[in-house]
Structures are given as structure tokens and as C-alpha cells.
Amino acid sequence: MKIAMLGSLGNINRIVVPKLVQAGHDVTVISTSPKRQASIEAVGAHAAIGTMTDVDFLSTTFTGKDVVYLMLSDNIGDDPFKGAVAQAKIWKQALENASVTNIVNLSSIGADADEVAGSLHAYNLIEHELRKLDGVNLAFVRPTGFYxxxxxxxxxxxxxxxxxxxxxxxxxQKYVAPEDIASVAYPLINNTPDVITVKCAFSxxxxxxxxxxxxxxxxxxxxxxxxxxxxxxxxxxxxxxxxxxxxxxxxxxxxxxxxxxxxxYADLNASDTIAGQVxxxxxxxxxxxxxxxxxxxxxxxxxx
Known part of the structure; x- marks a missing residue:
């Protein structure tokens, strides 16, 4: 499969990307830093250098991909909710432009809640926007707080x-390591389930x-x-x-x-999520x- 991954070679992608490449997939990793190109190519992936706020860049990068993996960076401006909605709309437009049908989104615990969840409500807003996509298979990964x-x-x-x-x-409190998030995200990217799926992750x-x-x-x-x-x-x-x-x-x-x-942890407990290894x-x-x-x-x- 052809796969596009947001998140450069961060602590989750550094685990997932090599596994996808080793499994025979054609993987494109999106990074804002040209300095990352060599390290991305070193693990056998293609590098696409640009920003996730550039809808034309994302549309081009997503075109022809069987699966797209989305994740939010820290840089969404001074208003986290406004920034999250704006980013989700850019993703949605780019995914529609590229006719992508399989999408995996790194969300967060608390994404099932409204403003009571504070900063975590940003993920609720992103999920809400992505759920407006028609005819797609959509998987959300909701990790707990990072170790x-x-x-x-x-x-x-x-x-x-x-x-x-x-x-x-x-x-x-529940905490999670990147390795245990990767173990949840990888199978969803490798074989995205039909319609809408929510998977939690904790260690x-x-x-x-x-x-x-x-x-x-x-x-x-x-x-x-x-x-x-x-x-x-x-x-x-x-x-x-x-x-x-x-x-x-x-x-x-x-x-x-x-x-x-x-x-x-309501949605995590309701789904009987199994603790990870770390x-x-x-x-x-x-x-x-x-x-x-x-x-x-x-x-x-x-x-x-």
C-alpha cells in the first residue's frame, strides 16, 4: 500500500514507519524540516517537506495514497480550539481533494468530552470535523497522558x-509510552477497519x-x-x-x-482496553x- 504519515520521525513514527517499510509498504513521511529528509530516507521512506497548514501541499502528498495517518503538532496558535478546528478543516479538504478512503488519526483520551476536558477538547473538535467525511474508513487512536x-x-x-x-x-492516573501507542496505531494503518473505529492506548x-x-x-x-x-x-x-x-x-x-x-477514562474503561507493555x-x-x-x-x- 501507499501510505502518507504526518509527524516526521517523532517518538511514535520512529517505531511505526520502519515497521511499515519492512512490511513492504510505500511510505511517505511528512516533515516541516528539510534537515529530516536524510533520516526519513535512511529508514526506507520518502520525505515530503512542507507544512500541515498548506492544503495544496497536503492534497498533492495525499493523492494516490491508500492510507493517511494524521496527527496534531503543538503549533496550533494561541487559541487551541480555533487552531484545532482550522487544522481539521485543512485536513478534511486535502483528504477530499485526494479522494483518500482510509484515515487513521492520532487523537487523545478525553476526545469524547466537551469543554469540560480543557485542552483535550481540541481533539473532540478535530474528530467531529473528520467525521463529516463521506465514504471513508476512519480510525481514531486515543492515548492517555504520555509518560x-x-x-x-x-x-x-x-x-x-x-x-x-x-x-x-x-x-x-494512566500513562502511555510511544511503543504502546505504536502497537495500537500500526495495525489500524496496516489494515484500517471499515467505517469508524476508536481504540484507546495506555501502558x-x-x-x-x-x-x-x-x-x-x-x-x-x-x-x-x-x-x-x-x-x-x-x-x-x-x-x-x-x-x-x-x-x-x-x-x-x-x-x-x-x-x-x-x-x-470513560471510553477507555468501556472498551476494556488492555494495558501495554511499558x-x-x-x-x-x-x-x-x-x-x-x-x-x-x-x-x-x-x-x-
Whole structure:
């Protein structure tokens, strides 16, 4: 099959793309960076350099493809909801122009909810727009929060021996590794089911207190603490670090929503999703490496 993949060689595509190539598929990887062309071609794929906001570029790239894999980058402007809708409309137009019939979209947990989900509502808006396509097979992959989001705590662990969060330390949250998202996405790309499919992905479930307890041992840091902060403190921290007001407010609302796991994981629990292979103990080892490294571990890891 001929397949087009958004997401360059990010942490999911670096796993999925080589597998698709090895399976004999003709894969085109879309990247905004010309510097990525050589590495894309090195894994046996074709590189298409352009932006996902260019409907003509996407239409040309999608033409003749049996399957298109869509994913949202972090760069959707200062208004996450307006930006998400605008991007979804561009994708929809390009898919229609290219007469694509099989589509896999990397969405998110919480995409089944309205504005109560905060920033995650952007994925609800994208799914809503894509569902307007006629005569297509459409698969949504909804991962939980990335393990890698926890790398955002490296600085305060090093300087204060503390992890600050507006989520209580005893609240059980589900996390996922790129490998386990890839294991859900790959079969959907390889053989997209008829009509509309929703698949969730997660690796393990644990509380902040469990995370801290394991880190204390591996980092030899017995005084490490999980410190719950207020929504107001979280909002101030985001805006003080230059996060646009609307995005900051939506992230705070997402944090509130995460404190209600029953709602957040409703579709995941309803589908009896099986946990993946990468467990907390595995990530703790990776986190320890990140803690002792000079950099390279970031919380934004979906695409590059």
C-alpha cells in the first residue's frame, strides 16, 4: 500500500514507519524540516517537506495514497480550539481533494468530552470535523497522558527535590509510552477497519505518590516530595513561563478534569482496553537516565 504519515520521525513514527517499510509498504513521511529528509530516507521512506497548514501541499502528498495517518503538532496558535478546528478543516479538504478512503488519526483520551476536558477538547473538535467525511474508513487512536510529560518535573526535582502538580498525589492516573501507542496505531494503518473505529492506548496506572516512592529509591533522594498546588498557582506558573492565556486556561481545566478519572477514562474503561507493555518500573529507569543526562528529554514528544 501507499501510505502518507504526518509527524516526521517523532517518538511514535520512529517505531511505526520502519515497521511499515519492512512490511513492504510505500511510505511517505511528512516533515516541516528539510534537515529530516536524510533520516526519513535512511529508514526506507520518502520525505515530503512542507507544512500541515498548506492544503495544496497536503492534497498533492495525499493523492494516490491508500492510507493517511494524521496527527496534531503543538503549533496550533494561541487559541487551541480555533487552531484545532482550522487544522481539521485543512485536513478534511486535502483528504477530499485526494479522494483518500482510509484515515487513521492520532487523537487523545478525553476526545469524547466537551469543554469540560480543557485542552483535550481540541481533539473532540478535530474528530467531529473528520467525521463529516463521506465514504471513508476512519480510525481514531486515543492515548492517555504520555509518560514523557513527567520529564517536565526534572528541573524542580534537581533544585528542590519536589514535584509540583495540581493533581493530588493519591490520584491514580494512566500513562502511555510511544511503543504502546505504536502497537495500537500500526495495525489500524496496516489494515484500517471499515467505517469508524476508536481504540484507546495506555501502558500503566499509578499515583503520583507511587511515582515519587520509586524515584526516591532509584535517585537516592529520600526527601523527594509530591506537592499539590492550587489551580491558581498552576495558572500563574504557566503564564509566568510565557504560555498564552487561552492555552494556559485550557491546561488548568484539563488538570481539573484529570482529577475525575471516571469521566476522563470513560471510553477507555468501556472498551476494556488492555494495558501495554511499558510499565512504571521501565519508565523509572528511563527517568533516572534523563535525570543524570545533560538534556534531550522533553515533555513534548509526539512529533518533532
Amino acid at each position: 514523557a510529560n513527567l520529564f517536565g518535573n526534572l528541573a524542580t526535582i534537581k533544585t528542590e527535590h519536589k514535584i509540583y502538580s495540581s493533581t493530588p498525589g493519591n490520584s491514580a 500503566d496506572t499509578f499515583t503520583g505518590n507511587q511515582f515519587v516512592a520509586d524515584l526516591r529509591d532509584v535517585l537516592n533522594m529520600p526527601d523527594l516530595q509530591w506537592v499539590q498546588i492550587s489551580d491558581e498557582q498552576y495558572l500563574a506558573n504557566l503564564t509566568n513561563h510565557g504560555v498564552p492565556t487561552k492555552i494556559a486556561a485550557s491546561l488548568v481545566q484539563t488538570s481539573r478534569y484529570q482529577r475525575e478519572p471516571k469521566g476522563l 510499565k512504571l518500573a521501565d519508565f523509572i529507569r528511563t527517568f533516572a537516565i534523563a535525570y543524570n543526562s545533560e538534556g534531550g528529554y522533553q515533555s513534548h514528544t509526539i512529533a518533532d
